[in-house]
Amino acid sequence: MTHPPYPAGPADATAPGPARAAAPALAALGRVHFLGLGGVGVSGIARIMQQQGIAVSGTDAKDLPVMRELEADGATVFVGYDAANLDRAAERAGGRPVDTVVASSIAGPGNPEYDAAVERGIPVLHRSQGLAAAMAGHHVLAVAGTHGKTTTSSMAAMTFTRAGADPTFAVGAAVAGLGTNARAGAGEWFIAEADESDGTLLNYRPRVAIVTNVEADHLDFYGTAEAVVRVFRDFALLLPPDGVLVACADDAGARELAAWVRRERAAGRPAPRVATYGSDPARGDDLVIADSVPVAAAGGTGQSVTYRWAGGRSTEVELAVPGRHNALNAAAVLLAAHHAGLEPEQAARGLEAFRGTARRFEFRGEGAGVRVYDDYAHHPTEVAAAIAAARSVAGGHRVHVLFQPHLFSRTRDFAEGFAQALSGADGVRVLPVYPAREEPIDGVDSSLITRHLRTALPGSERVPADAATAVAELVAAARPGDVVLTMGAGDVTAQGGAILTALGAGEGRP
Numbered sequence: 001m002t003h004p005p006y007p008a009g010p011a012d013a014t015a016p017g018p019a020r021a022a023a024p025a026l027a028a029l030g031r032v033h034f035l036g037l038g039g040v041g042v043s044g045i046a047r048i049m050q051q052q053g054i055a056v057s058g059t060d061a062k063d064l065p066v067m068r069e070l071e072a073d074g075a076t077v078f079v080g081y082d083a084a085n086l087d088r089a090a091e092r093a094g095g096r097p098v099d100t101v102v103a104s105s106i107a108g109p110g111n112p113e114y115d116a117a118v119e120r121g122i123p124v125l126h127r128s129q130g131l132a133a134a135m136a137g138h139h140v141l142a143v144a145g146t147h148g149k150t151t152t153s154s155m156a157a158m159t160f161t162r163a164g165a166d167p168t169f170a171v172g173a174a175v176a177g178l179g180t181n182a183r184a185g186a187g188e189w190f191i192a193e194a195d196e197s198d199g200t201l202l203n204y205r206p207r208v209a210i211v212t213n214v215e216a217d218h219l220d221f222y223g224t225a226e227a228v229v230r231v232f233r234d235f236a237l238l239l240p241p242d243g244v245l246v247a248c249a250d251d252a253g254a255r256e257l258a259a260w261v262r263r264e265r266a267a268g269r270p271a272p273r274v275a276t277y278g279s280d281p282a283r284g285d286d287l288v289i290a291d292s293v294p295v296a297a298a299g300g301t302g303q304s305v306t307y308r309w310a311g312g313r314s315t316e317v318e319l320a321v322p323g324r325h326n327a328l329n330a331a332a333v334l335l336a337a338h339h340a341g342l343e344p345e346q347a348a349r350g351l352e353a354f355r356g357t358a359r360r361f362e363f364r365g366e367g368a369g370v371r372v373y374d375d376y377a378h379h380p381t382e383v384a385a386a387i388a389a390a391r392s393v394a395g396g397h398r399v400h401v402l403f404q405p406h407l408f409s410r411t412r413d414f415a416e417g418f419a420q421a422l423s424g425a426d427g428v429r430v431l432p433v434y435p436a437r438e439e440p441i442d443g444v445d446s447s448l449i450t451r452h453l454r455t456a457l458p459g460s461e462r463v464p465a466d467a468a469t470a471v472a473e474l475v476a477a478a479r480p481g482d483v484v485l486t487m488g489a490g491d492v493t494a495q496g497g498a499i500l501t502a503l504g505a506g507e508g509r510p
Helices: 040-051 065-074 084-092 113-118 125-136 149-161 227-237 252-266 324-339 344-352 380-396 408-422 447-456 469-479 491-505
Strands: 033-037 054-062 076-079 100-103 122-124 139-144 170-175 180-183 189-193 209-213 244-248 275-280 286-299 300-308 314-319 362-367 368-375 400-405 425-429 483-487
Touching: 033 040, 033 065, 033 084, 033 113, 033 139, 033 275, 040 054, 040 065, 040 100, 040 125, 040 170, 040 180, 040 252, 040 380, 054 084, 054 400, 065 076, 065 368, 076 084, 084 189, 100 113, 100 125, 100 189, 100 491, 113 122, 122 125, 125 170, 125 189, 139 149, 149 170, 149 344, 209 324, 227 469, 244 252, 244 324, 252 275, 286 324, 300 380, 314 324, 314 344, 324 344, 324 380, 362 491, 368 491, 380 408, 380 483, 400 469, 400 491, 408 447, 425 447, 425 469, 469 491, 483 491
Parallel strands: 033 054, 033 100, 054 076, 100 122, 139 189, 139 209, 170 189, 209 244, 244 275, 275 286, 368 483, 400 425, 400 483
Antiparallel strands: 170 180, 286 300, 300 314, 362 368
């Protein structure tokens, strides 16, 4: 079965009903060759399949550390795409040919190995279908939402692991304390981050699903906000009638999704049960944040959170990660874990062991009394949440932000929203747009954002000539006790080290 790296388009991703091609049985895959092996999603699937006893090979354009880890565990690894790699993989397997190819979203038609597989009649699966095959035989807890998927699914992986459930998990970043983003466990639960960016979250069949929020994003694929809403509705209907949709009632989009699913169920149509969480005790949610107090934690400030259940009982959790959004993420995991059969105290202790994930408000270090954090935020809501978390860590000190917009289309669609979110900082430097997969769009650059910052943050309206200039300016402005936050889904993460080096050397300081 050949599957393109993206669904045919928004019409396909949001067609009536949630039906998608069934995932092939794991045993039927045979030897699997992965395209885009170095990516976090594909490498995670490869790691799980290796641990499930599948023979694995794969290619990426770059030689990345995770590929060497897979190779050390027995995978055959190639750097640089070449149709002959399919033959080389067979040779290294004693002549046994590749039976199935699993391709990332950027390694589709036009990739020489993808095209060679199609020409030879080798079944080609999209990454999401490969993940769905690995899920076979498990109860699936899928975490979806416009923001917060990686942190929430990572919290769930840690929680279920510490509770002794030994889950299989595949999430979007390495989990501190677990040492990996993916692992095959012996337990019945499979925890997965369900990516909505191209509609392929509809390839999964969860028993419990968390939806953290529903907002307009990935409009380069969906076209309209309505299409985004539709794909989340279809996703919810993938749950069986005895399954559970866990939704954040603080988010308008997720709250409306929960209400819609309840209406579907009340009308007698197949739909799951619904459980909601949030911070408004008057709303009648199943789990509510009753109180949150900042506490000292490694690298900054965590929070002591009291959660109150609908029946009146309370659960106390000492989270090592700051921010209201993380208190909500933990509430989602508490509620989902409850419906998966874990006791609240078991889940609470697992959440307390969570120390964050790579690039999700990650503490990078401290120099000259200035703490430096890095975050993957690339949507206005995420940017605002990260800055709020930085505020809670900084106390009465200032927050300085180095932001790199991701994608020209997203910059065009959300320029004013980015400016509004960034205005919560004390100082901002906006780097040129990181294009990723896109070609430039006429008239779209970072100045669309900075021009809106002119009034809120005078001095932030200029786009620095390069990252080095921006780093020097941020370091010159920072004082002991301040927080510097690098943000974006591109290569801005590399600037955290440069900032720390400059702080340690006193460069640019008065």
